[in-house]
Amino acid sequence: xxxxxxxxxxxxxxxxxxxxxxxxxxxxxxxxxxxxxxxxxxxxxxxxxxxxxxxxxxxxxxxxxxxxxxxxxxxxxxxxxxxxxxxxxxxxxxxxxxxxxxxxxxxxxxxxxxxxxxxxxxxxxxxxxxxxxxxxxxxxxxxxxxxxxxxxxxxxxxxxxxxxxxxxxxxxxxxxxxxxxxxxxxxxxxxxxxxxxxxxxxxxxxx
Numbered sequence: 001x002x003x004x005x006x007x008x009x010x011x012x013x014x015x016x017x018x019x020x021x022x023x024x025x026x027x028x029x030x031x032x033x034x035x036x037x038x039x040x041x042x043x044x045x046x047x048x049x050x051x052x053x054x055x056x057x058x059x060x061x062x063x064x065x066x067x068x069x070x071x072x073x074x075x076x077x078x079x080x081x082x083x084x085x086x087x088x089x090x091x092x093x094x095x096x097x098x099x100x101x102x103x104x105x106x107x108x109x110x111x112x113x114x115x116x117x118x119x120x121x122x123x124x125x126x127x128x129x130x131x132x133x134x135x136x137x138x139x140x141x142x143x144x145x146x147x148x149x150x151x152x153x154x155x156x157x158x159x160x161x162x163x164x165x166x167x168x169x170x171x172x173x174x175x176x177x178x179x180x181x182x183x184x185x186x187x188x189x190x191x192x193x194x195x196x197x198x199x200x201x202x203x204x205x206x207x
Contacts, residue, residue: 002031003206004068006060007180008053008075009044012036013150017184018074018199025203033068035060043145044075045116054080061087070206076114076178076198077122091205096123098201099176100132111138111167111193113160114178116145123178138172146181153185164189 005022007015015036022032037056041049057073057080064071071092073081078094085092103110112123120141127137140163142156149156164175168190175193189195 001029001069001206002033002065002067003070003072004061004064005032005034005072005074006057007034007036008056008060008073008079009041009049009146010037010039011042011147011150014146014180014183015074017150018072018180021183021199022072022203025199026206030206033065034074035063043116043147044077044079045145046118047122050077050079050122054083056080058083058087072202074180074183076112076180077119077126093202093205095180095198095202096126096178097130098205099178099196099198100127100130100137102196102201103137103174104130104132107136108173109136109138109171110174110176111140111164111170111172112176112178113140113142113163113167115142115149115156115181117141117143119178138167138170139178140167146179149179149181149185157187160187161189164193168192 015034019032019034040052040056044053071090073094076095078096081094120139123139142159174196176196
């Protein structure tokens, strides 16, 4: 099995974080190939950068070798996912869609903590496009962006914990950390919540 991991922004450390986390989760027979956009945006945290990221995802996919068996779009928010579906006969896995459909299939009240204030309305719009009830998943968008998170995770650890407390008090049972930048980092959350690693769900799609 050869899995193509596409990072539609230009920050290679995010690609490396996802690859590092996935390598610990998959069998050694799985080959992971990471590609990072060479042009575009360092982070995707606005509607404009999302549109650019969608174009970058398609450009990266065009570089895929013929023996690739699966594609992972390593951006929570899935820019370009629909276009990748159309362009590929391969299974294409989006992080946000994977998380949202997991919660919806189980009818579990969930929360997402992400980085980047504009992601709040963007993810709500994405949920609507997937026919996910808005009341099922609460989105909490912290200030900053994924690049800042990777550069200084300690700056965000207290914020993530405090926001998880709010999520638990508002009735969430499970929590997703929404962003490729979270992939290789650890965070403490309110013990009333079950922290679901989106990449664990991705690996289930690869089995």
